[in-house]
Amino acid sequence: MAGTQLPNDPYNIIITGVGGQGNVMASRVLANMLVKKGFYVTIGETFGASQRGGSVMSHLRVSKKDTWSPQIPKGKAHVIVALEPTEAIRVLADYGNPDVKVVSNTRPIHPAGVIAGDLNYPAIEETKKTARGISSHAWFIDATDEALRLGNPILGNIIMLGALSGLDDLPLDKEDFREVIAESLPQNKVDINMEAFDLGRGLLKE
Amino acid sequence: MKIFGPNELLEAVINKNLCIGCGACIHLCPYFRSYKGKTAMLFPCTLEEGRCFAYCPKIEVDLDELSQQYFGRSYEGGPLGNYLSIHTAQAGPKVKKASFQAGGTVSALMSFALAKGYIDAAVLTDKEGILPVPRVITDADEVLTCSSSKYSASPTLSALNQAMTDEYTKIGVVATPCQVLSVAQMRMNPLEKEDFVDSVALVVGLFCTWAIDFRTFAPFISERVDITTITKVDIPPPPSEIMEVYMGEEKIEIPLNEIRELVPETCSYCIDMTSEFSDISVGVLEGRPDMNTLIIRTDRGQKIVNEAVQEGYLVIEDIPEENLEHLMWAAGNKKKRAFAKAKEEGMINAEEDKKSYLRLQPKTVKEITG
Amino acid sequence: MSALLDKKEGAEHLLMGNEAIARGALEAGVKVAAGYPGTPSSEIIESLAGVAKDANIYVEWSVNEKLAMEVAAAASFAELRSLCVMKQNGVNVASDFLLHLAGSGTRGGMVLVPCDDPGALSSINEGESRFFARTVEIPLLEPGDFQEAKDMTKWAFELSEELKQLIMLRSVTRLSHASGNVRFGTLPTGEAKARFRCDGFILDPDEGIVISAPVDYKHGQQHEKLKRAKEIFEDSPFNTYEGPEKPELLIITSSACTLYSREAISILGLKERVGLLKLGTTWPLPPKLLTRYLSLAEKILIVEEVLPFLEENVKVIAAETASEIGIKKFYGKNDGTIPMVGELNPDYVINAITKILEIEYLPRPEEYAAKTQGLAFFGAPQRELIFCPGCPHRASFWSIHNALELDGRKGFVCGDIGCYTMALLPTGFTTLKTVHAMGSGSGLASGFGKLGQFGLDQPVLAVCGDSTFFHTAIPALINARHHKSDFTLVVLDNSGTAMTGFQPHPGLEVNAMGDNVPDLDIAEICRSMGARVEIRDPFELEETRATLNNLMEDNEGLKVLILRQICGLSPEKKAGKKYEMAINEEICLGENCGCNRVCTRIFRCPGLVWDKEKQVTRLDEVICTGCGVCADICPAGAITRKEAV
Structure with a gap:
């Protein structure tokens, strides 16, 4: 586990996914964990209409000393957490750089245009290759499948947070996670979330 | 037979107001539906070939191909088409007297065919108020509920498609000439489906000079009477030249000239008065409101008529020469007029890349139009 | 207890801008808060409603923004601190009262918080509320971060009391919906007593009558207030x-x-x-x-x-x-x-x-930028906005679309603001043909419905949501009924203000604070106006379609069809699936004549996925909410439903 030093200040995280995947919840949990460690965290979010089946993004700025813009400048992400694989590519196109790291779920959510047959959805192998070509490292995790095994697909975002913690770029410890989710979830849901967090961390370390 | 898809059907028929609303494209898919006499396409369909187009009697009808299939010869353009014999007919003593119009010949034939198992379902046209409503009937006694004449176009073939979906295998259908033409196309398996079965066991065609568009008829009649009180509509055989509208005991008469204004343009392209591709055709008999004209066209039609006569469902006699002559004159006139009009508008034997209403030997066109 | 009521001075919390504004109001001792839901403003009232009982304050979702401002102003007139909140275009709705309120002045500190939406992330306009401050001549504050959002809100109440004037505090999406660290101040402990003094000298700002006239005098007063504001602003720590x-x-x-x-x-x-x-x-x-x-x-x-x-x-x-x-x-x-x-x-x-x-700046190496060229297009298919899986609107617009096509007279639908606005997109079968302000679908329909005189022979329809019905559709209906306008209104009643997060409205038995309150029946309201009213479940597709055709053929004036089915995102619906859906791949017709993928190509519920390889539709069980509607769409009977246990 890293100390409370950040690899960069501000350290820029983008959590991306599709409306309804729990993007907002994941970014809040992550931010609260970091606030507990004494950081300034700014989250910029898209919601409202864009939530309805659209691409959603949360920008997190983590800093020792200041509040930063809720929008990360183009090309300045340090890590991208994608709850849906093609969303990783969409975000990389704008915010990627040679040093960026990517942690992505593998489960596709087909846009209406793909369902309708108007658009093509790339194969996961293709997405992996693309992501690896424009990042310093990209990890792909079967988070939704694992979450289904745990009994609820929404746990996919917690598995992804666990995976992010496995990067050891940020001081994300398990006990902070427990505290944060205990504040917003009923007691009986805490254990399964802890399990999901650990699972994600383990998957990344593999 | 040239086959295209729903978009071409929309462009070449529906958008040009050539659709008569026969129902041939209804109940095949989620896209075409009929509502109050009008066929609508609910959503776009992208297929390049579809049954909707293939079945439509208003586009790419290959008369030679059909005539070869059902009568073993090219389309010759005779006023009454191919037939074996022509008679006068009326319902026999085995048929309950009901509110059927004219001689009750159609009701008699369908009841008989159902009762004797020649068919397992009858596709008929019932009515709700003055709106014609297609029905699939399986009980011989119920045939009479659909016995009265309807004068507005009906999507009857939607019920045929439904009966096929419901897997009836011996279906009898009572249809107008345009519908009969469509049935003839359906039975040829135009999309060459491997699992195709011809489940149409009997086609009784009606005589028709035109139909009325329900969408214009309803407001027209509403201006004259309370539409909900109408019990029956009748057009007595020529030379009466009136439409009778009954409200129980009461009756009003409307000159046919006024009614003809409500006939859709598409009827003026119709080349067939007597349902030439049926097994049996039935129509009015001039001067005899209690009798019908009966044309037997196919062997299976012949067989059913013979047995119906033997079993007392039908009484037939030779048709008087004068009636036959007049029938041929009227049917020939309709055919000639329609061919001339369609020809003038380039709707016959259009070039390969264009869609054509009719296809047949050019010399036959010449013979008909003179 | 919510973090918003954390009594510890100096405590630091991660707050959304809207929560920071709510906390600022609490620190200022706000007693009454009213608003109408609208992204990006809704969480301010929601946060306050959540702590209303503990903080002993009154919070309401008013019927519309003008009402919200009036409700809040009454509290100010009674010497309480009050807050009213709305999104940018809500200020337009409230502006008539706003102009007069600016003229009459306030007593208890009163703050108007409009949240603008630059870029129209959740709007169909880029309205500006700041110009209203200049137009009606009231002071305007704009916080620059989350801490300021809280601090300025608190200060705005004090400023309002000093000037006896309404203060506008304008936020924007990227503040309201962003989050950051906020250090808390103290919460007041004192009680406030409401009293309305109106028996004093007529021009007395504290005891006279509350009015913007005599205009020359009051307008002059207003300018004195602005002059004073300028002086105060010269030394403001917020600059x-x-x-x-x-x-x-x-x-x-x-x-x-x-x-x-x-x-x-x-x-x-x-x-x-x-x-x-x-x-x-x-x-x-x-x-x-x-x-x-x-x-x-x-x-x-x-x-x-x-x-x-x-x-x-x-x-x-x-x-x-x-x-x-x-x-x-x-x-x-x-x-x-x-x-x-x-x-x-x-x-x-x-x-x-x-x-x-004239400086050079490259955010990332050119070589890298070249690699990402076109990636967003080819590597990540566009995601158009769609109705959620199980959304009643998809079913409603399916039926509305079909009824219009069957009717065949080129009827059209006037829409307005809510999730159902998306019916102008393929997800709603491009059904809506006009979209403007809240309630404007009904208002436009009232106008279209009078054009028969000039040959308009197309059936006129309007849609509005249940919350919009109360917001501004009612006057449009009254207008239509009184003037014998001929149209059909479809009320898409999903039992809440769904788009903004399911806030309650007068049609429900609960208010913002969770109290039991009388519910007003939309059907009865319409009937009392003399409209012909029908109520259907939009999930019953054929029945809905037939009813609508019937209403459209009835040329006698105002008709209302209420389509009732609760929002798929409501807690009640999320709790469990009504049906377990299944797809029989053997029966699925796929792209063949007879279907051509009507479910995935046209109906487009995200719970259904086209399997290109197998040429059949598959069910995505993670996304499917089990509403059961697609079983009625499938022409082959390949999609089936059975009651979930």
């Missing part, structure tokens, strides 16, 4: 400067653009060359402060979103003081340095600065 003593370029900015500008200067490493004047009090501008900072630089860049409000106001001061400060070169929206349309971000400010100072 700050950071940068060198003699900057090459002075940036003047406010609101979220402060953060963008600061970031741009930092990324470009220009802290020694560029100065940043951040203004929190943006109307009326403090002239001395402006003069002082304008004097520092020759080049002035004004960074703001939507209209050039700050830009124009600064230019007026610059013109008035030109002899003192010299002639400046201005950059901003008017000269195109900053775009006139859309929201800003740090990159826009970087662009502006590099252009003005």
Whole structure:
């Protein structure tokens, strides 16, 4: 586990996914964990209409000393957490750089245009290759499948947070996670979330 | 037979107001539906070939191909088409007297065919108020509920498609000439489906000079009477030249000239008065409101008529020469007029890349139009 | 207990901008808060409603924004502190009252918080509320970060009481919906007593009658208040400067653009060359402060979103003081340095600065940028907005669309604001043909319904949501009924204000604070107007379609069809699936004649996925909510439903 030093200040995280995947919840949990460690965290979010089946993004700025813009400048992400694989590519196109790291779920959510047959959805192998070509490292995790095994697909975002913690770029410890989710979830849901967090961390370390 | 898809059907028929609303494209898919006499396409369909187009009697009808299939010869353009014999007919003593119009010949034939198992379902046209409503009937006694004449176009073939979906295998259908033409196309398996079965066991065609568009008829009649009180509509055989509208005991008469204004343009392209591709055709008999004209066209039609006569469902006699002559004159006139009009508008034997209403030997066109 | 009521002074919490505003109001001792839901403003009232019982305050979701402002103003007249909240275009709705309220003045501190939506992220307009402050002549504050959102809100109440005037505190999406660290102040403990004094001298601001007349007198008073505001603003800690003593370029900015500008200067490493004047009090501008900072630089860049409000106001001061400060070169929206349309971000400010100072900036190596060229297009298919899986609107518009097609008279639907606005997109079968303000679908239909006289023979339909019905559709219906306008209104009743997060409205038995309240029946209201009313379940597709056709054929005046089915996102629906769906791949017709993928190509519920390889439709069990409607869409009977256990 890293100390409370950040690899960069501000350290820029983008959590991306599709409306309804729990993007907002994941970014809040992550931010609260970091606030507990004494950081300034700014989250910029898209919601409202864009939530309805659209691409959603949360920008997190983590800093020792200041509040930063809720929008990360183009090309300045340090890590991208994608709850849906093609969303990783969409975000990389704008915010990627040679040093960026990517942690992505593998489960596709087909846009209406793909369902309708108007658009093509790339194969996961293709997405992996693309992501690896424009990042310093990209990890792909079967988070939704694992979450289904745990009994609820929404746990996919917690598995992804666990995976992010496995990067050891940020001081994300398990006990902070427990505290944060205990504040917003009923007691009986805490254990399964802890399990999901650990699972994600383990998957990344593999 | 040239086959295209729903978009071409929309462009070449529906958008040009050539659709008569026969129902041939209804109940095949989620896209075409009929509502109050009008066929609508609910959503776009992208297929390049579809049954909707293939079945439509208003586009790419290959008369030679059909005539070869059902009568073993090219389309010759005779006023009454191919037939074996022509008679006068009326319902026999085995048929309950009901509110059927004219001689009750159609009701008699369908009841008989159902009762004797020649068919397992009858596709008929019932009515709700003055709106014609297609029905699939399986009980011989119920045939009479659909016995009265309807004068507005009906999507009857939607019920045929439904009966096929419901897997009836011996279906009898009572249809107008345009519908009969469509049935003839359906039975040829135009999309060459491997699992195709011809489940149409009997086609009784009606005589028709035109139909009325329900969408214009309803407001027209509403201006004259309370539409909900109408019990029956009748057009007595020529030379009466009136439409009778009954409200129980009461009756009003409307000159046919006024009614003809409500006939859709598409009827003026119709080349067939007597349902030439049926097994049996039935129509009015001039001067005899209690009798019908009966044309037997196919062997299976012949067989059913013979047995119906033997079993007392039908009484037939030779048709008087004068009636036959007049029938041929009227049917020939309709055919000639329609061919001339369609020809003038380039709707016959259009070039390969264009869609054509009719296809047949050019010399036959010449013979008909003179 | 919610973090919003944390009594510990100095406690630090991660708050959304809207929560910070709510906390600021609590620290100011707000007693009454009212609003109408609208993104990005809704969480302010929601947060306050959540703590209303514990904080002993009254919070309501009013029927519309004008009502919200009136409810809040009543509290102010009764010497309580009050808050009213709305999204940008809500101010338009409230503006008639706003004008008069600005004229009459207030008593207890009263703050209006409009949340603007630059870039229209959740709107169909880029409305500006700041101009209202200038138009009705009230002070305007704009917080620049989350801490300020809280601190300024608290201060706004004090300022309001000092001036006896309404204060506008304007937020934007990127503040309201962003989150950051906020250090808490204290919560007041005292009780407040409401009393309305109206028996004093008629012109007495504390005891007289509350009115904007006599206009010359009250208008004059208003200007005195503005003058006083200017003086106070000259020394406000919310106006700050950071940068060198003699900057090459002075940036003047406010609101979220402060953060963008600061970031741009930092990324470009220009802290020694560029100065940043951040203004929190943006109307009326403090002239001395402006003069002082304008004097520092020759080049002035004004960074703001939507209209050039700050830009124009600064230019007026610059013109008035030109002899003192010299002639400046201005950059901003008017000269195109900053775009006139859309929201800003740090990159826009970087662009502006590099252009003005002629510096090179590459956010990432060219080689890398080249690799990402076109990626967003080919590697990530576009996601168009769609109705959620199980959304009743998809079913409703399916039936409305089909009824119109069957009717065949080129009928059309006038829509307005709610999730159902998306029915102008393929997800709603492109059914809506007009979309404007709340309730405008009904109002336009009332007008269209009178055009038969001039030959309009197309059936006229309107749709509105249940919340919109109460908001502004009712007057439109009254108008239509009284003037014998012929149209059919479809009320898409999903039992809540779904788009903004399921807030209650007068049709429900619960209010913002969770109390039991009388519910008003939409059907009875319409019947009392003399409309023909039908109620259906939109999930019964054929019945809904048939009813609608029937209503459209009834040419006698006003008809109302209420389609009742609860929103798929409601807690009740999320609790469990009604049906377990299954797809029989053997029966699925796929792209064959007879279907051609009507479910995935047209109906397009995200729970159904087209399997290209197998040429059949598959069910995505993670996404499917089990509403069961697609079983009725499938022409082959391949999709089946059975009651979930």
